[in-house]
Amino acid sequence: MKFVKPFLLFLIINFSALGIGSLLMAEGPRGSWYLQLEKAPWTPEGWVFGAAWTTIMICFSIYMALLYLKRPTNKVMSLFIIQFIINISWNFLFFNQKLIDVALISIVRLTIIVTAFLITYFKDLKWKSLLITPYVVWLCIATSLNLYISLYN
Template sequence: MSAIVIAVLVLAAAASGAVFKPGPWYENLRRPDWTPPNWAFPVVWSILYIAIGVSGWLVWQAQGFGLAMGLWLLQLVFNAAWSWLFFGRRRMDLAFVDVCALLLSILAYIAVAAQVSQMAALLFVPYALWVATAATLNRSVWRLNPEAARG
């Protein structure tokens, strides 16, 4: 797998967030006071996607396709699905299940990737922290807006 393939895969996952945007539906939802400002999301995600790509490349260079790369691909699938579920389908419940699966796949990747490349594993730590925050935010918004939870 070349660096170009890894970059395309990461960009494809990131595109989900560009296609399925918050919009008026989200803006009208009740959110907790600690919700990050809107400008923070594209900034943080841009940095995280770079780290995701570099991490995948490091593992690929060190080992090729194995369990770590399988987990790397799996987390990308969960990552891409979240925006579609939350903003596209307006299914906060399914999005919460997805973001929890995403966090578990990230943590599994960190554990497995650490055996292949310490740097690859470390690059995923901020991602895990951000996704844990996103999961908490997802659950909070869902609880604050039960009438909007199923679209």
């Protein structure tokens, strides 16, 4: 029961980030600007993004609830808030403002922060740290997609 409350709270916050990010991306991946970009050959189909982010946010919510119960510190919450803001801002920077290079810097920072969670708190969560690996892997893929677009457009 101790786990359920923080898990639900992180779940709500994480899915709110996805929702806010979607609202901030204007036409997003369906817009003519994005459709006309030269995209990486390994760009997944559109449905993969939704499935990936749903899985990532569920796993990340479990991870954050476990970490918060283990280390309820300002550092943990500060990293989480920074991650939240950067995650949302990428959508705005890339899709809404079409600032591909600035978005690339943003997603690299997000990747560093999420990886910092994995490395910094591995001793605390041990094998449970695997819950954050889908987020790290997906950010590496997303960063490569953003980099490709940055280089070829």
